[in-house]
Amino acid sequence: MRLLTSITVAALSGLAAAAASQQSADVFILDSKQQQQTSREVPRLPKEVVRHILLQRTSRDNYGSDLRDIPSSIDTEAAISFLVKYGKSPAPLFSQTETSDPSQLVVILEGITAENAGPLKESLAKSSQRAAFAISDPPSKVANDRLMSLFQNLGIAAPKQCDLVSAINPVNGDCWTGSSSVVKYDVQKSPEALDTLVDNLSRLNKFISSGDLEALLVLMPESSRSSKLNQWSVKAATGASDLRRRFNSETVIADDSVRGAANAATQPPVSRPTKSPLQTAAKKAIPQCFTSEKSCVDQTGNCSGHGQCVNKWGGKNGSTEAGGASCFVCKCLATMDNRPGAQAKGDKSLHWGGNMCQKEDVSMQFWLIAGSTIALIGAITFAIGLLFEVGEEKMPGVLGAGVVRGSSAK
Structure with missing residues (x-):
């Protein structure tokens, strides 16, 4: 009996340890729309899909739209639906006007525990902000560093010396080089980063409510630090050049292309003009x-x-x-x-x-031509309608009587 009890306790301890090691990572999306969950249950997304969401929201060349590195075990349609729901809204296809989209900020916090994340989650709950989704299999710190290297190669990662107060200000030139920025802080090494975020949450909400900024907070649990998952993707790319190389590798090379490449190899390199x-x-x-x-x-x-x-x-x-x-x-x-x-x-x-x-700016010429065309078409339509109305009118009674008498005299 004691042996059976000890085996049961050991099995339950193993299950508890496995559950602790598989602790999910909460992700908050802070925007002016404030997406509300229809159910109390937070969706759990695999790390590969979350990686594409981060790339789609922050990258300038739509690197997050290529789903070829999603494992076959993940339903592609489900991945696309999550990308549409939690990603950045695409620009209109045929829009010619300049749109001022809000800047995109991603804050990755490592070393999150139930104790140190309490004040942050309480402050977010006061603003009616709940976790949008959770990462079911958060990777290790090594994977996070590799992900930051990818953002660095894409030119959207903030410098390491960028503090959190400057990072949440989209106008600050020290942390922002364009319309997006990604920062990462280790709460265990720099606990003041979490306190700074809680103290400046109201300031962050002001930028968000004005439509100037959208923020995504990734709370990586401390249990994921030593995870065996060392990549955010099974076929993770290390930079923008790898992503372009993967796209170019599928191009079919014709005979003319091969001959052109051979001729180019024998010719001396041509100096390219410098760009202004x-x-x-x-x-x-x-x-x-x-x-x-x-x-x-x-x-x-x-x-x-x-x-x-x-x-x-x-x-x-x-x-x-x-x-x-x-x-x-x-x-x-x-x-x-x-x-x-x-x-x-x-x-x-x-x-x-x-x-x-x-x-x-040719709007003046456009409206002049469009207005003249509409006025001309209206005038021609009115003239044709007027001719039809005149032709359909009946003859006067005097002329009608003369015609009837002439026919009776004959």
Whole structure:
């Protein structure tokens, strides 16, 4: 009997240890919509799907949309539904207007326990913010470091010296180089990071409620630190170049391509022309705000030469108030049209648009042509209708009587 009891206790202890080792990681999505769960049960997602959600929300080139490294054990349709539900909303397909999407922030906190996460979860609960989903199999610290290396190669990881107070401010140039930023802190080594997040949660909610920021908090449990899962994905890529290489590896090479590659190998390399600063800045993501006028001028090429950098949060004439925040953006102006034949046609000025004033604004010409076309079609339709109405009118009674008498006399 004692032997059976000891075996039962050992089995239960083993199950408890296995359950503790498989503790899930809660993920909170903080946005202006504040997604509410329809049920009390929090969905549990595999780490491979969560990795794609993080990439889709933060990467600028849609690296999170490639689901080829999802294991066959995971239903692809279910993975796509989770990506649509928890990922970033896609831009309209045929939209030509510039959309100011909120900046994306991902905060990964390692070493979370039930004790140290209590104040944070209580503060989130006061704001009616519950965990959006949980990672069913959180990987180890090694996997988290590799994931940060991937974000570093994509150019969206914040510097290691970036503190949490600066990270939650999307205007801060020390932690933000574009429209997204990813930071990671170890709560066991830096417990002040968790306290700082709790103290600045109201400040974070102000950026979120104004539509300037969306945040995703990943609470990695302490039990996952020594997990045997050393990758976020079975076929995890180590950087942006690996992702591009995987896409290019599926391209079929024709005979002409092989001959062209052989000829290119025998020819000396051709020197490529250097790109202008404006072309380099156009390929990079332009932040919504610049902290200084100099950074605005340098990164936008002085608004492409078609405008000027002004502080939209300043006072009159763009002046910055004492102690106030700065947000320098491009204000597009009209320029003289020096193209050949422009003066002869009567076109004296050009209007510009875009976040760098790099696009010609043709809305005036569009509405002029569209309005003239609609007016012309309306006039032609009215004239045709008027002709039909005149043709369908009956003849006067006097003319009708004359016709009847003439026919009776015959």
